Amino acid sequence: MAHEIDLMEKIQSLAKRRGFIYQGSEIYGGLAGTWDYGPLGVALKNTIKDSWRKKFISSRTDMYEVDAAILMNPKVWEAAGHVATFTDPLVECTKCQRRFRADQLAVAGKCDACGEPTGEPRNFNMMFSTKVGAMEDSASTVYLRPETAQGMFVNFKNIIDSFHPKLPFGMAQIGKAFRNEITPRDFVFRVREFEQMEIEYFVKPEDWNQYFEYFKDEMFEWMESVGLDMAKIHELEVAPEDLAHYSKRTVDFEFDYPFGRKELYGLAYRTSFDLDNHANGSGTELSFQDEESKSKITPHIIEPSFGVERTVLALLMSAYTEEQKGDDTRVFLKFKPSIAPVVCAVSPLLKNKPELIEKAQQVFGMLKAEFGRVMWDDNGNIGKRYRRQDEIGTPWCIVIDFDTLGEGEAGAKDTVTVRDRDTGAQERIAISDLVSTLRSRLS
Numbered sequence: 001m002a003h004e005i006d007l008m009e010k011i012q013s014l015a016k017r018r019g020f021i022y023q024g025s026e027i028y029g030g031l032a033g034t035w036d037y038g039p040l041g042v043a044l045k046n047t048i049k050d051s052w053r054k055k056f057i058s059s060r061t062d063m064y065e066v067d068a069a070i071l072m073n074p075k076v077w078e079a080a081g082h083v084a085t086f087t088d089p090l091v092e093c094t095k096c097q098r099r100f101r102a103d104q105l106a107v108a109g110k111c112d113a114c115g116e117p118t119g120e121p122r123n124f125n126m127m128f129s130t131k132v133g134a135m136e137d138s139a140s141t142v143y144l145r146p147e148t149a150q151g152m153f154v155n156f157k158n159i160i161d162s163f164h165p166k167l168p169f170g171m172a173q174i175g176k177a178f179r180n181e182i183t184p185r186d187f188v189f190r191v192r193e194f195e196q197m198e199i200e201y202f203v204k205p206e207d208w209n210q211y212f213e214y215f216k217d218e219m220f221e222w223m224e225s226v227g228l229d230m231a232k233i234h235e236l237e238v239a240p241e242d243l244a245h246y247s248k249r250t251v252d253f254e255f256d257y258p259f260g261r262k263e264l265y266g267l268a269y270r271t272s273f274d275l276d277n278h279a280n281g282s283g284t285e286l287s288f289q290d291e292e293s294k295s296k297i298t299p300h301i302i303e304p305s306f307g308v309e310r311t312v313l314a315l316l317m318s319a320y321t322e323e324q325k326g327d328d329t330r331v332f333l334k335f336k337p338s339i340a341p342v343v344c345a346v347s348p349l350l351k352n353k354p355e356l357i358e359k360a361q362q363v364f365g366m367l368k369a370e371f372g373r374v375m376w377d378d379n380g381n382i383g384k385r386y387r388r389q390d391e392i393g394t395p396w397c398i399v400i401d402f403d404t405l406g407e408g409e410a411g412a413k414d415t416v417t418v419r420d421r422d423t424g425a426q427e428r429i430a431i432s433d434l435v436s437t438l439r440s441r442l443s
């Protein structure tokens with residue numbers, strides 16, 4: 001356990017030191033449940049989102065991506081059931097008045113801070129509200145969306161009218177969601193502002209089980225493709241009494257985080273709950289003209305839902321590696337090359353040799369144009385550069401040396417050293433072959 005807590009601290013400190021994730025509003029003492037992403041954190045989130053988009057949207061012909069507004073008409077949340085039921089059980093300590101989520105107390109009924117009894121749980125709605133416009137009356141209250149899903153349901157008819165899809169088809173969205181979590185905790189695991197990558201897949205009611213199983217497999221496939229440690233992932237059939245108000249069946253994919261086995265993603269069967277409720281709430285018909293049966297049906301929905309921040313955290317946990325050599329510990333993030341925030345770093349062997357720098361800049365320009373996620377690194381000696389790149393998970397360090405200039409070993413002119421992050425092995429590759437070699441290893 002101590003080892004696990006230690007791991008969490010190491011990862012959090014690496015993430016801050018190396019520019020992945022900073023505390024939100026840090027110079028003002030922070031704001032609980034918010035985190036800011038630095039350049040490497042942004043790059044990591046982008047590779048995650050790119051990979052998700054490729055797997056679930058762009059490689060398919062049945063997915064329609066939308067980018068709906070975060071602020072929605074409050075009637076959406078009434079119809080969706082969130083105003084009434086999107087709550088967590090809140091308890092308050094009878095002595096110190098601190099507030100906790102009742103189901104997360106270390107000892108049920110006892111304050112986590114002072115050990116005194118807590119009061120009775122009450123339902124606390126997790127939606128953040130704000131006001132639109134200049135009038136501060138109750139009619140102007142709106143909510144920040146707590147899930148991206150509803151932005152898709154309210155556009156269901158628009159997609160049908162514009163694109164005339166056949167069943168089954170899906171809508172997909174990547175975007176921010178907000179929840180006023182009672183106790184945000186565990187780094188970026190439970191936060192108040194986060195990103196979701198969600199799919200609402202519309203199927204004929206009788207086909208729901210087939211597509212539920214299908215998406216379960218697809219989700220597993222994607223998790224493996226991004227390099228999550230599959231031995232740490234577990235499927236949990238959510239008990240009927242724990243299902244969200246809209247779900248008839250949910251499977252959670254849990255991950256063994258250092259702080260315990262907790263939810264990573266969810267797959268839910270939402271039936272026609274949302275479309276029915278929005279049809280009633282808005283007075284707009286949200287059904288589908290089925291060509292085969294020539295009748296109108298309201299599709300049922302399978303919803304694979306992924307959190308970006310939990311993916312970041314689980315990937316950091318999966319990738320973090322320490323290698324002991326004598327007294328020395330080498331730390332590296334074993335990201336898959338396709339997910340690594342930096343594909344490769346380019347270095348001139350020495351900083352004070354103009355010919356080396358010029359050649360290295362040419363190689364850097366070529367790789368940067370091709371891969372984008374390429375870093376220039378000429379700080380400190382080569383050993384230090386390797387360590388720095390290891391720590392941020394860069395799969396390859398490319399060094400331009402005297403051989404490259406034709407001043408070293410015969411026949412090595414216009415070749416570079418490519419050093420592998422995981423093995424430390426070095427090979428010489430011709431500059432003219434670099435792009436194709438790295439490209440072939442990126443998949």
Ligand code: GAP
Pocket residue numbers: 146147148149179181188189190191192194196198263264265266303305306307308309310
């Ligand atoms: N539309 C369905 C839905 O929102 P959920 O299980 O409440 O379902 C889906 O959330 C995913 O969003 C979770 O599996 C998790 O990855 C992520 N998520 C939810 N709450 C979060 C929070 N407070 N902080 C970080 N990620 C969160």
